[in-house]
Amino acid sequence: MASGRAYSGSMLDFAAQYAAFQRRDPAWDGIVFVAVKTTGVYCRPVCRARTPLARNVAFYGSAASAERAGFRPCLRCRPEAAPFCPAWKGTRTTVERALVLIEQGALDRGHVDALAERLGVGARHLSRLFAEHLDASPLQVALSLRVQRAKRLIDGSDLPIDLVAKRAGFSSTRRMSAAFARLYGRPPSAMRNSRSANPR
Incomplete structure (x- = not known):
């Protein structure tokens, strides 16, 4: 681990x-x-x-x-x-604004430099803020959000896996499958096949 x-x-x-x-x-x-x-x-x-x-x-x-x-x-x-209500909410508006933009897909195709520029800060400073408050980088947060979006779509719809990947913000089905394999140890299709089984 x-x-x-x-x-x-x-x-x-x-x-x-x-x-x-x-x-x-x-x-x-x-x-x-x-x-x-x-x-x-x-x-x-x-x-x-x-x-x-x-x-x-x-x-x-x-x-x-x-x-x-x-x-x-x-x-x-x-x-x-989980509801989004981190303990520091309201005290770090730059990070909060960044998270809103990431949730909207700012890093699905774009880069941290462009996100930081939209926020009026440097990329290194933004990364430091994320490390301080979330113990993760902006890209790690973006990947986590993409996986979460995909998981919700898999659980709550019958969309084809390639369309799930697109709607979740992945650049390809292959990248989504790789992310699921790293995190869950199985591909997205297996998550859908087992969603009615024992959830733990």
Whole structure:
């Protein structure tokens, strides 16, 4: 499993996060993502799965950060459906504006330099802000969002896989398949074939 830096913002200590996870507190949904070291899966704090021991848990500030650390999304609680309400929202408007543009597809075909120029900052500065607040680069966040879009389309529609790739923002079906293989260990078609089976 790849190494990654677990989330440890000054406002959020491990004990508080774990306590919120134990009680499945919806107020923390989207603020942190819970990674389980023994399963290699990351979840929303409201996940109904059995609560793991504290020593087997790590917390991350974004889905992209958890994925960069080598964890795959839970197929039960669907982290891609978590509301977007990071703990720092409202205090870093540049990152927030960047995320809106990335969600709209700014990095599906474009480059970080062009995104940074639209925001009135340098590309290196934008990358530093992402590292500080999301522990992931803009490109990693964009890839995570593309996979999440594709997963929602696979789960909620019968669109052909090539059309899913296009609508999710991938440049090709091959690139989408490679992203799914890295993250889920199986191709998008297998995700669709198993969506009615046991989700965990």
